[in-house]
Amino acid sequence: MTVGGDTVTEVVRLSWKDVRDRVHGRVLDGTYAPGDRLPRDEDLAEEFGCARSTVQRAMQDLSLSGIVERRRKGGTRVRRDPVTRATLDIPITRNEVENRGAVYGYRLIGLTTEAVPPPVTAKFEMAGSEEMLRVRALHLADGHPFVFEDRWVSLRTVPEILEIDLAAQSANEWLVRNKPYTRCDLRFYAMNADAETAAILETGEGAALMVIERTTWIGLDPITSVKAVTAPGYEILTRS
Template sequence: MSNSWSEIRDEIKRRVLERELLPGAKLPNDQELAEEFGCARTTVQRAMQDLVHSGTVNRRRKGGTTVTLHPITRTTFDIPITRLEIQTAGKEYGYFLVSREIRVSPTHVASSFGLAKPMEMLHVVALHLADKKPYIYEDRWIVHSTTPEILDIDLSRESANEWLIRNRPYSDCEVRFLAKNATHHEAELLSADPGDAVFVMERTTWINKAPITMVRAIAAPGYQLVTKAS
């Protein structure tokens, strides 16, 4: 009986799905499973690690392996550079800078970075277009003390989104999804009506504790984020 680690994973998953193993149930230890499947303990370990990743089981040394008590839906979203998202969809990409100025950030921006009080940042507002139609409205605060080079970039030609992702990698990122009603200003730029529900993706990034940028990307009405979870 020769089983690959992924077959073992699938079989355990099947037992969980078919309720042969109930939530909270303790699985046999790796050694026993290895004997059952006729393989080495390491192979079972591999399968189990994958199940830990997908949130199917929990493992603790000495405590053993148990089926996750409260099943959850674990989904993964990839957020690409906006230009690529548009071009991948087969649409023509367009971009223009709405405003660019250095000013003291509002408190909510500072607190999102975990900063005690507001500080001077570069505030950039821009619009991304798909097939000449507004697609994403980008309201961004850049901590230029962390990334001084950004001050020399001509943001009317290259989006801050793209420049930062390519030139200022981050170590930590907080993502926030929410819905809001479009303001007058946002609606105008997005060719929508004021009050229209818009989908907002907020991202705050740091490089080793140092704040880089916080962006509020507001999608035009109709935008959806889709993913297939296993």
């Protein structure tokens, strides 16, 4: 760039988003075809006149979106079999209700200490059973049933749960705010409402309901496993 000379060449510094969009553009227009190896980061950095770390940041993003695959030694390739990758955020149920502009409500249905049954020990990947706190509760939106949760909480990992008034505050809210986890399994499926679930969710027996099961651990220690049965009409929507 010559300032004061006849021509001023403007030097445009590309951001990592610019680099990402340019590389993505080349995937979209077929310059880089499925399975193709991309130029090395340093070569792209030279071509774009940016830092190598800028290219790396762009590639991380494209990799997270499922567009390219990065291997430590093998460089970067365009994914041969693209996947639709979605990021799903599951908020605290109170927030989910309030984000919809509805009034949140909560009702404790059952609170017991029980030996964990086999389907739940399997979810926790526990060798044997033990006593856990079982919390059954209903979340409401504008007074209507929204989510019915049947939850197990490890008394070994979370003994403090016994001091919480779970008639006033949901275990969902308390645990998410106070018990960060290091591992989380999520399972989504559809079920026909049985008589009890139908009664709690105020729907007909047999109604198709979406279920979200979530199991969390801190290290190897189980925290909680919850089966959240949503009311009819519940949808999960993601945009990317």
